[in-house]
Amino acid sequence: MSGVLESLSNELATVVATAGGGVVAIHARRRIPASGVHWRPGVIVATHHTIHRDDDITVTLPDGATVPATLAGRDPTTDLAVLKVAASGLPSAKLGDTAPPRVGQLVVTLGRPGSNLTASWGVVSSVTGPWRTSRGGELAALIRLDVGIYDGFSGGPLVDAGGRVLGINTSGLARGAAITIPVATVEPTIAELLERGTIRRAYLGVGLQPVRVPQSLGVKLALSSDVALLVVSIAPGGPAERDGLLIGDVLLDVEGTPLGDPSDLLAQLGGDRVGKALTTRVIRGGQMKTLQVTVGERPESRAA
Amino acid sequence: MNASATAPAPGALAAVGEELAATVDALRRVTVQVRTRGPGIGAGVVWGGDGLVITNAHVARGDRVRVDLWDGTVAEARVFARDRERDLAALRCDRAPLPGGAVLGDSRQLRAGDLVIAVGHPNGDVGAATVGVIHVVDAPADGPPRWICADLRLAPGYSGGPLADAGGRVVGINTMIHGGLALAVPASAVEAFLARAAGQSVSAAPRPGRRAPVAPGARIQGRRR
Numbered sequence: 001m002s003g004v005l006e007s008l009s010n011e012l013a014t015v016v017a018t019a020g021g022g023v024v025a026i027h028a029r030r031r032i033p034a035s036g037v038h039w040r041p042g043v044i045v046a047t048h049h050t051i052h053r054d055d056d057i058t059v060t061l062p063d064g065a066t067v068p069a070t071l072a073g074r075d076p077t078t079d080l081a082v083l084k085v086a087a088s089g090l091p092s093a094k095l096g097d098t099a100p101p102r103v104g105q106l107v108v109t110l111g112r113p114g115s116n117l118t119a120s121w122g123v124v125s126s127v128t129g130p131w132r133t134s135r136g137g138e139l140a141a142l143i144r145l146d147v148g149i150y151d152g153f154s155g156g157p158l159v160d161a162g163g164r165v166l167g168i169n170t171s172g173l174a175r176g177a178a179i180t181i182p183v184a185t186v187e188p189t190i191a192e193l194l195e196r197g198t199i200r201r202a203y204l205g206v207g208l209q210p211v212r213v214p215q216s217l218g219v220k221l222a223l224s225s226d227v228a229l230l231v232v233s234i235a236p237g238g239p240a241e242r243d244g245l246l247i248g249d250v251l252l253d254v255e256g257t258p259l260g261d262p263s264d265l266l267a268q269l270g271g272d273r274v275g276k277a278l279t280t281r282v283i284r285g286g287q288m289k290t291l292q293v294t295v296g297e298r299p300e301s302r303a304a
Numbered sequence: 305m306n307a308s309a310t311a312p313a314p315g316a317l318a319a320v321g322e323e324l325a326a327t328v329d330a331l332r333r334v335t336v337q338v339r340t341r342g343p344g345i346g347a348g349v350v351w352g353g354d355g356l357v358i359t360n361a362h363v364a365r366g367d368r369v370r371v372d373l374w375d376g377t378v379a380e381a382r383v384f385a386r387d388r389e390r391d392l393a394a395l396r397c398d399r400a401p402l403p404g405g406a407v408l409g410d411s412r413q414l415r416a417g418d419l420v421i422a423v424g425h426p427n428g429d430v431g432a433a434t435v436g437v438i439h440v441v442d443a444p445a446d447g448p449p450r451w452i453c454a455d456l457r458l459a460p461g462y463s464g465g466p467l468a469d470a471g472g473r474v475v476g477i478n479t480m481i482h483g484g485l486a487l488a489v490p491a492s493a494v495e496a497f498l499a500r501a502a503g504q505s506v507s508a509a510p511r512p513g514r515r516a517p518v519a520p521g522a523r524i525q526g527r528r529r
Contacts, residue, residue, distance in 0.1 A: 004319045005327060009419035009470035012437060016417030108417065108437075118440040119416040120455035148455060148484045150439070 012121065015163045016108060020117040021091045023110050023156060025060035026069070026083065028053055033060065035111040035156035036083065037168060038090045044083040045190055046155040048074045049172035051081050059085050064115055073193030077137025077201065078185060079154075079172045082193045093157060096164030098184040100127045100141040107145065108159045109169050109178075113152025122147035132263055133173050136201065140184035143167060147178050192271075200271035203298035204278075205238020206231050206245060208262045213250065213283070221288050227260040228252050228283070239296040250283040269295065324421070327472040328433040331423045334406040334474070335465050337372035337430060338381075338395075340365050347424040347465030348395065349474060351494070352405045355379075355397035358494055359464030360479055361386050364393040371397055374431070385501035390489055391479050392497045393464075406466060409473025411490035412448050414438050419470040420454050422478050422486065424462030434458065439485050448492045452476045456486035 022038040026046050034050030036059065044059060051057070051074065059069045067085055074081040101107065101124045111118040123146050131142035145158070149171045157165040158180040167180035192199055208229040218226055229251040234241050251259050254268050255278055268278070273295045282289050338346040338359050346363030348371065350356070357371055364383050371381045381395040414420075418438045426432050436456030443449040452467060458481050467476040467488040476488030 003323045003471075004316070005323045005419060005470040008320055009417075012419060013415040013417035016437075017415065020416070116440045116442050117416050119437055120439060121417070121437045148457075150455075150483055150485060 011161075012108065015159060015161065016110065016117070016119045019094070019108070019157060019159045019163050019165065020110050020112070020119070021062050022093050023062065023112045023117060024090075025112040025114055025152070026051065026057065026155065027060070027066075028057045028071075032113050032151045034154055035113065035152045037093050037155070037157045037165065038087075039186075039190065040092045041090075042084055042086065043072075043190070043194070044069065044085055045168055045186060046081045046083060047168065047170045047172055048076050048079045048081045049170070050154050057083065059083065059087075060112070060115060061087055061090060062112070062117070073197040073199075075137065075189055075193060075199040077133055077135040077199065078139065078181060078189050079133070079137075079170045080168065080181060080186060080189050080193070082190045093165040094163060095183055096160055096162075096166045098140075098182070098187070100129070100143060100182055100184075101158075101160065101166050103127055106161050107147075107166070108161075109145065109147050109153060109156055110159060111150070111152030111156035111169075118150065118152050118156075120147050120150065120153075132266060136266055137199075138185075139173075139181055141182050142174070143180040143182060144174070145169070145178040145180060149176065149178055153178065200274050201298035202269035202271060202273035202295045203238070204240045204245075204265070204269070204293060204295065205235030206240045206251075207233030207235075208251065208265065210261055211250060217283070217286065220286075221283065223252065225252075225258050225260060229259045229262060229265065239293055243293040244291060245282070245293065246284065248284070252281045252283065252288075254278050254280045324435065327421060327468070327470075328423060330472050331406075331421065331433070331466055331468055331474075332431045333374045334404065335374065335423045335431065337425055338363050338464055339370040339372065345425045345428055345430070345461055346463050347461065347478070349464070349466045349477065350405050351394075351498075355381075356405070357381060357395040357397060358477060358498075359393050359395065360391045360477065360489075361388050361393045362391055363464040364395060369395060371395065385497070387497050387500075390493055390497060392477065392489060392494060394498060394501055406474040407472065408491050408495075409469045409471065409475040411452055411475040411492050412443070414441060414452065414469070414475060416441055420452075420456060420475070421468045421470075421472075422454075422456055422458060422462055422465060422488075423468075424458075424465035424478060426459035426461040428461065432461075434462070436486070448490055450490075450493070452488040452490050454486045454488065458486045462486075 025033040026036045029052035036044040036046035069083040072082040125146040126144040129141035167182040211230040231249045334350040336348045338348045348357045348359035379397040385394040439455040466474045
């Protein structure tokens with residue numbers, strides 16, 4: 001009796017075995033190793049939160065050999081890290097479309113928390129986005145999975161029914177929930193990490209909080225929106241302090257884009273803005289004021 | 305979009321659904337309820353045609369248990385062998401022979417990603433089923449794996465019931481949940497347990513695709529050597 005269930009089972013196991021040929025174990029923390037994906041020759045993609053040290057990292061290959069690896073860079077904001085290894089003959093990930101998967105699509109998650117390959121299956125449970133992480137990074141899509149979290153989940157690939165890698169799984173970005181960092185985010189991030197070792201993030205050095213602008217003031221200044229961002233802190237020595245922003249200033253817009261939420265400002269602070277001047281309108285002392293702030297680069301911080 | 309990403313043949317999903325339902329239905333017929341004086345219902349597998357039922361040792365507490373068959377008949381069963389370390393118990397029903405035993409599969413052939421099906425009675429839902437995949441195959445170099453580890457959503461009440469492959473062949477006995485994953489005792493370990501219980505030196509190898517062998521009736525309290 002060889003029916004559709006058995007052929008489905010065989011196909012799944014074959015997809016797992018084939019895609020699993022590029023899944024490695026990464027020893028960079030105590031206890032259980034994490035997973036990583038051999039993205040292209042010599043380059044392994046993993047998750048930042050499972051790599052606890054920068055040196056003495058080793059990688060266990062699918063054939064059981066353990067080789068040294070060097071950390072090429074990490075980006076806490078997207079939870080990605082890139083390692084380089086000297087391993088020949090290791091198959092690279094077969095990448096899928098950069099278009100996000102569809103809700104309900106059958107997917108397999110793979111891992112290697114040690115010498116053995118692990119597999120789970122499920123469906124894509126939601127796709128939204130783009131999505132800004134709590135650490136300020138941006139994912140091209142937020143892909144939530146209907147799969148359990150287990151040892152080796154983070155850093156492993158999300159694989160579709162055709163064996164194509166759709167992204168890198170992580171439990172470290174959405175409060176422990178199972179999500180996938182899509183290929184469309186992985187590609188540019190690892191390219192910059194390989195080139196520079198870090199991801200440049202534009203930075204102003206202000207703490208902001210949304211506030212409602214009093215109606216009388218809104219009318220007086222002819223504002224189009226009644227919400228804006230109150231400056232509640234200024235980082236010492238940061239771009240905002242240098243260019244004269246003050247605590248108590250209320251930011252209305254930057255480069256003509258209205259600010260109703262701190263994420264509106266973050267969206268304007270891509271890596272390409274570093275070193276460029278931004279024009280911002282603020283309310284100070286009941287008066288409208290236009291300021292120029294030269295964007296800095298976010299200081300390297302492992303914690304945030 | 306490349307060719308393999310195009311839509312599958314129409315009806316493929318429906319065919320999977322129908323065959324899954326038929327496979328689960330067949331498994332239900334060899335799955336029994338095991339009741340003791342305590343609360344809750346455990347599961348068990350009709351292993352042979354002569355009244356032999358396999359379940360977990362933690363399900364079959366005491367020397368006598370009640371076994372409810374799929375067709376509604378109720379039998380008294382005597383626990384004639386028990387191995388607490390492997391969490392297995394062998395029962396003999398007074399109402400022998402039972403209708404048809406489980407078809408056994410070869411747990412050593414399982415690969416990560418293979419479909420598996422569990423049947424049991426979670427929270428008293430008699431004959432419920434859950435489907436998942438083999439999570440990891442962790443076999444020692446010199447023998448069969450001690451556990452089958454599956455990405456399968458078990459709950460209390462699945463204990464002692466069958467874990468089957470995509471062909472409906474029983475490859476293990478669902479035993480516990482660990483880290484969100486299901487652990488099942490492989491069918492080969494059940495065979496070895498029955499051989500020990502019979503005091504015979506029978507090969508631990510399962511017999512794929514065949515009915516389980518008639519269990520020996522020796523009264524041994526599953527001592528492990």
